[in-house]
Amino acid sequence: MLKNFFDEMHAESGEVREPYETYSAWLHSTQVDELVRCHEQADLIFRRVGITFNVYGADGGVERLIPFDIVPRIISASEWELIERGVIQRVNALNAFLHDIYHDQAILKSGLIPPDLILTNEAFRPEMLGLTLPHHVYSHISGVDIVRVDEETFYVLEDNARTPSGVSYMLENRQAMMRLFPDLFAKHRVAPVSHYPELLLETLSSVAPKGNSQPTIVLLTPGQFNSAYFEHAFLAQEMGIELVEGQDLFVDEGYVYMRTTRGPRRVDVIYRRIDDDFLDPLAFRPDSALGVPGLLAAYRMGNVSICNAVGGGIADDKAIYTYMPDIIKFYLAQEPILKNVPTYNLRRKDDLAYALENMEKLVVKEVHGSGGYGMLVGPASTKKQVAEFKEKVKADPANFIAQPTLSLSTCPTFVDQGIAPRHVDLRPFVLSGRQTKVVPGGLTRVAMEKGSLVVNSSQGGGTKDTWILEGANARTRR
Amino acid sequence: MRIKIRHETHYVLEQAARRAMQYLRLTPRNDRNQRVGNWSISGPEKLTQWLDGFGNVVHFASEHTDHNDLKIVVEGEVETKETNGVLPLDDGLPPGMFMRPTPLIKCDEVLGAFSDELKGIIEKDGELSFLHALMAALADEVTYESGQSTVACSATEVFERKKGVCQDFAHLFIAGCHRQNIPTRYVSGYITNGAGDPASHAWAESYVSGLGWVSFDPANRQCATESYVRLAVAYDYATAAPIIGVRTGGQGEQMNVNVQVDQVQVQS
Numbered sequence: 001m002l003k004n005f006f007d008e009m010h011a012e013s014g015e016v017r018e019p020y021e022t023y024s025a026w027l028h029s030t031q032v033d034e035l036v037r038c039h040e041q042a043d044l045i046f047r048r049v050g051i052t053f054n055v056y057g058a059d060g061g062v063e064r065l066i067p068f069d070i071v072p073r074i075i076s077a078s079e080w081e082l083i084e085r086g087v088i089q090r091v092n093a094l095n096a097f098l099h100d101i102y103h104d105q106a107i108l109k110s111g112l113i114p115p116d117l118i119l120t121n122e123a124f125r126p127e128m129l130g131l132t133l134p135h136h137v138y139s140h141i142s143g144v145d146i147v148r149v150d151e152e153t154f155y156v157l158e159d160n161a162r163t164p165s166g167v168s169y170m171l172e173n174r175q176a177m178m179r180l181f182p183d184l185f186a187k188h189r190v191a192p193v194s195h196y197p198e199l200l201l202e203t204l205s206s207v208a209p210k211g212n213s214q215p216t217i218v219l220l221t222p223g224q225f226n227s228a229y230f231e232h233a234f235l236a237q238e239m240g241i242e243l244v245e246g247q248d249l250f251v252d253e254g255y256v257y258m259r260t261t262r263g264p265r266r267v268d269v270i271y272r273r274i275d276d277d278f279l280d281p282l283a284f285r286p287d288s289a290l291g292v293p294g295l296l297a298a299y300r301m302g303n304v305s306i307c308n309a310v311g312g313g314i315a316d317d318k319a320i321y322t323y324m325p326d327i328i329k330f331y332l333a334q335e336p337i338l339k340n341v342p343t344y345n346l347r348r349k350d351d352l353a354y355a356l357e358n359m360e361k362l363v364v365k366e367v368h369g370s371g372g373y374g375m376l377v378g379p380a381s382t383k384k385q386v387a388e389f390k391e392k393v394k395a396d397p398a399n400f401i402a403q404p405t406l407s408l409s410t411c412p413t414f415v416d417q418g419i420a421p422r423h424v425d426l427r428p429f430v431l432s433g434r435q436t437k438v439v440p441g442g443l444t445r446v447a448m449e450k451g452s453l454v455v456n457s458s459q460g461g462g463t464k465d466t467w468i469l470e471g472a473n474a475r476t477r478r
Numbered sequence: 479m480r481i482k483i484r485h486e487t488h489y490v491l492e493q494a495a496r497r498a499m500q501y502l503r504l505t506p507r508n509d510r511n512q513r514v515g516n517w518s519i520s521g522p523e524k525l526t527q528w529l530d531g532f533g534n535v536v537h538f539a540s541e542h543t544d545h546n547d548l549k550i551v552v553e554g555e556v557e558t559k560e561t562n563g564v565l566p567l568d569d570g571l572p573p574g575m576f577m578r579p580t581p582l583i584k585c586d587e588v589l590g591a592f593s594d595e596l597k598g599i600i601e602k603d604g605e606l607s608f609l610h611a612l613m614a615a616l617a618d619e620v621t622y623e624s625g626q627s628t629v630a631c632s633a634t635e636v637f638e639r640k641k642g643v644c645q646d647f648a649h650l651f652i653a654g655c656h657r658q659n660i661p662t663r664y665v666s667g668y669i670t671n672g673a674g675d676p677a678s679h680a681w682a683e684s685y686v687s688g689l690g691w692v693s694f695d696p697a698n699r700q701c702a703t704e705s706y707v708r709l710a711v712a713y714d715y716a717t718a719a720p721i722i723g724v725r726t727g728g729q730g731e732q733m734n735v736n737v738q739v740d741q742v743q744v745q746s
Contacts, residue, residue, distance in 0.1 A: 105572060119574040126575060126717075129531035251499075251538065254526040282501045282538075282722050293499040293724050297528045297538040 006150045007421055008073060008411040019076040019469055022187050027071075032418060038070050038180050039414055045176045067462030068173060069413050070180065073424060073444035077471035080191075083154060083428060084438050086338030087144045089328060091430045094159060094315045096331035098138035102128040102311065112326050117319060117347075123368065125276065125311030127283060131300055134207040135434055138309040141200070142430040143167075143443075146338065148409040155341045155406065156324070157425065161315040163273050163308055166443040166457075167429050168231040171196060171238075173465040174441070189470040191440035197238035199431055199439060200271075204239075206433035207305045208268045215268035218242045218258060220249070222274045222290050232273050241271075246278075251294030256304045269305045276310050318367040318401045319345055341406060347398035355402040356393065359386050362402040363453075364393065377453055379405050408453055411464065413446055423447045425455050426466065440468040479560075479704040480742035483668055484553040485678070487721060488734045491546050495728025498541040503666065503710040503720050504552045505535035509569075511561045512707060517554035532571060534710040534718070541725075550721065555742065556707045563701030565683065565691040571711075573661040573685035582714040583664075585653040586634045592619070593654035605660060605686050609694055612654050616647060617699040629715050645680040645715045647697040652682050652714070661685040663711050665693065666718045668739045670705040678720070678737050683711065707739075 009020040016024040046065055075083070100106055101118055102125075108115040118124055143164025145157040174193050178185055201217070208215035221232040223245050236243035248259055249267065257264040272279065278288040283296040298304045314320060322343045328336045344351035344362075355362060359378050366374040376389040393400050410421035428442035444464040445455035455461040485504065500522070506514045519525060522539035530536050541548060579585065585593070596615060599608040619640060626641035633649040636642040642650075648664050655662035662684040669679040681695035681702060693702035702708075712718035 108572070108574075115572070115574045116577060119572060120578045122578075124575070124578075126531040126713075129571070130533075131531070252540065252542075253524060254528070254538070281724050282499065286722070286724070294501075294526075294538045294540065296530075297501070297526060297536065300530065301526075301528050 005407050005421070005423070006148060006409040008148075008409055008424070011151075019074045019079070023072070023074060023184070026184060026187065027412075027419070035070065035414060035419075042068050042070055042176055042180060045179065046172070049172060066169065066457045067448050067460075068176065069422075069446055069448075069462050069464045070177075071412050071414055071419065072177065072465045072467045073411050073426070074188075074467045074469065075426075076469050080440060080468045082337065083146060083426075084440070086154070086156070086336075087142075087146075087428055087430050087438060088436045089332065089334060089337050090144060090156060090159060090324065091139060091142045091432055092436055093324070093328040093331050094139055094142070094161060095137050095432060097327050098161075098309070098312055098315055099133070099136040100331070101314070103130065103132070107327070107330055110330070112330055113320075113323050118314065121314055121317060121320075123311070123314040123317055125314075127296060127300070128309070128311035131302075133309055134209065134211075134305060135432075137207060137432045138312040139315060140203055140207060140307040140309075140432050141167075142432070143427045144430060146426045146428070147341075147406055148426075149407050150409075154338055156338045157341060158318075158321070159315060159324075160427070161308060161312045162275070164427070164429070165228040165231055165273075166427055166445075166463075167196060168234045169463045170429070170439075170441055170443045170466065171234075173443075173463055177465040188467065191468040191470050193439050193441040196429070196439045197235060199437060200235070201239045201241070203431040203433035203437075204269050204271055204305075204307055206435075207307065209302055209305055212268055216258070216266060217269040217271060218244045218249070218267050220244055220246070220270050220272040220274060222278065226273070228273065235271075246274075246289070246291045249292045249295075251292060251298050254298050254301045254303050256292065256295065256298050267304060269307060271307050276313060279306070279310065313368075316368075318343070318365055319347065319398075322401065341403045344402040346393060346400045346402060351402070352393075352397045355400075356390055359390055359393075359402070361405060363405050364389060364400055364402045367399055367401060377405065380451075380453065405453065408447075408455075411444070411446065413448070413462075413464075415448065415450075420450070422450070423453050423455065424464065440470075441466045479558045479670075481556050481558060481668070481670060481705075481707055482554075482738075482740050482742050483556065483707065484551070484736075484738045485668075486736045487550045488736075489548045490732045490734070491728045492730025493728055494544045494546045495541075495725040496544055498545070498548060498723060498725035498728070500539045500550075500721055500723035502537040502539055502550065502552075503530075503534050503718060504537070504550070506554075506556050506667070506707050506709055507534065507711070509565065509708065511559045511565060511704075513557045515555045515557065517552070517556075519550070519552045521548065521550040532710070532712050532717070533569065534712070558704040558707060560704040563693045563703070564689060565693065569691070573691075576661040576663040576685065576713065577656055577659070578713055579653075579656060580713045580716070582630075582632050582716055583649050583652045583656065584632065584634065585657045589634055589637045589650070589653055590657045592637070593657040597658055600658060605658075605684075606689070606692065608658065609655070609660070609684050609686070609692065612651060613694045613696045614699060616650050616654065616696045620647065620650065622647070622697055629719070644695075644697040647695075648680045648682045649714060651694060651696045655682075655684050663691075664714045664718050665702075665708055665711050666715075666720055667709045668707040668737070669695075669698075670739050670741050678735070679706070680715065680718075681706070705741075 139161035143160040219236040256267040278290040280295040364376045408423040413422035444466045526538045623641040633653040636646040683691040710718040
């Protein structure tokens with residue numbers, strides 16, 4: 001076992017932690033051959049489903065399977081209760097923050113956040129000024145990344161308010177596990193996740209313009225070359241809505257229409273899986289062929305809802321992240337339930353000096369980066385890599401933040417050598433519309449390489465099924 | 479002053495386009511210093527009016543049938559008031575947002591040094607004097623000459639060439655002001671008389687604490703007068719552009735612009 005890391009299955013004393021008791025007993029009574037067989041079968045299942053992920057920069061972006069691990073991540077009812085309250089609180093605060101910065105900007109007037117950090121930020125969209133959205137919700141789907149460092153402490157790593165992906169893995173991983181290990185599901189009360197598409201559809205419907213109760217909803221994808229295209233197709237099918245590309249939509253007299261074989265059909269809500277920059281070539285990137293000319297006009301006229309909203313990306317800015325505890329207190333008058341990772345904001349001189357001095361110990365990230373690109377994990381890098389990154393940081397310090405390297409918890413994982421601990425994180429998916437809800441579960445990502453702390457699938461990370469154990473008084477919901 | 483405007487933009491295509499769509503920022507803003515009367519836009523098959531985030535009136539124009547030519551005509555009258563270049567203190571847009579260095583108005587060391595040469599004035603005589611000095615310095619340094627730049631030219635590129643037109647002067651002025659942390663924005667509009675293209679124009683507005691937005695037209699070395707009509711305000715040319723369009727099909731575009739801006743003589 002790796003020393004100095006909290007392990008999800010084994011307490012420091014070596015005893016099995018409570019949520020894993022049943023599973024651990026089963027694992028001990030199961031032959032390694034049997035596990036190997038299940039592992040191979042899992043691989044087959046995923047290939048048949050066709051669940052793949054494009055990895056940029058690797059062999060020209062080939063499609064490949066994300067490694068799936070057959071050992072589940074298990075979370076107790078009480079642990080989940082904390083996480084659930086914590087992520088709902090964060091997303092509610094983020095939505096209040098986004099509404100505020102595009103309206104009265106009370107938080108800037110209060111002096112809590114330096115105004116220039118928002119107003120001159122590339123992710124601040126003047127296109128959103130004064131536009132009031134249904135239920136004041138901007139981040140309808142958030143994928144909050146959480147890591148655990150000890151029995152009590154969970155940190156939020158990122159809030160991912162810009163169309164986070166990965167929820168299809170949460171659903172497919174569960175399906176695969178139920179087929180592979182029906183006996184385990186008989187022994188555990190695992191909270192179901194299969195109603196996620198239904199909840200997502202309900203959320204999207206609830207933010208339709210002008211309270212329309214029978215809205216037409218579409219999923220807007222950049223197309224089959226996008227790394228998450230599988231997920232777009234999957235979710236559209238699960239929700240029973242059309243999967244469209246920009247060219248399938250057009251704007252007329254301020255309304256958005258979809259071309260169908262039976263003529264144009266009005267569209268009320270667009271679940272978009274393309275970036276702001278590509279939504280409308282007349283308003284954003286003029287060279288983009290992915291979007292819909294005139295969409296911003298229809299949006300600002302209040303005739304269509306876009307989920308997630310335009311301009312929510314500023315909530316993902318890693319410099320804004322450092323203010324999240326203040327944002328929660330400011331809008332909700334509550335103490336944060338989940339902690340922020342202590343973060344050095346490199347636009348501050350002292351923080352910058354510290355980071356340059358200690359970079360080999362730190363994780364350094366670009367403020368607008370995502371997906372594990374453009375970051376440095378100090379302890380896992382060579383001296384040369386650290387030196388090169390220092391130069392990048394020096395050239396534009398405000399573009400970076402630094403964090404201590406966290407001791408991410410480990411979870412037993414099936415690898416070539418058998419079962420061994422590997423580092424994991426957790427991404428629950430929070431849905432905000434008329435209400436804010438979370439499906440009990442999420443995507444557990446696992447760094448398949450020994451000692452690695454980078455769990456991003458674009459960097460070779462794998463996934464696990466995430467089991468939330470239902471408490472004794474849990475409602476049954478199928 | 480009563481100003482009568484007729485602005486015609488005529489696109490002719492060698493090969494017909496199937497569809498065309500545009501955002502038109504061609505409607506003057508109703509402000510303290512100008513009132514808009516009888517304004518009309520005609521030409522495109524369909525027009526839908528909306529307001530952008532800067533508060534500009536925009537029309538979404540679309541053409542859904544094959545076409546070889548497209549004519550956009552705006553006309554109307556605007557009544558302007560002389561305010562010595564000073565605009566209302568608060569138009570709902572936080573001044574701080576006009577400090578954003580978009581690609582067109584990003585300042586570099588050369589342009590920054592040019593602005594820094596004058597920065598002593600801020601402490602001695604105040605921001606307003608600095609702004610006048612920067613306007614004059616740019617008018618001295620850069621020659622007004624059309625055909626030397628395109629709308630995609632950045633302030634730093636223009637400053638290398640030292641030649642440009644009104645939108646280049648506006649970009650240069652904005653970059654020079656940003657260098658001294660003075661929020662400054664781009665204005666598009668019309669002018670009854672001035673340098674170069676007599677009519678379609680662009681200038682800048684700086685936010686002076688305690689006073690409000692003050693307009694500076696470095697291409698004409700003057701603050702805006704009652705001869706100026708404001709169309710749109712934004713960060714730069716790209717965000718304030720009078721016409722932005724996309725089309726499907728169509729080739730060999732020719733654009734002819736005809737602008738008439740005249741003072742209306744009021745009979746007494």
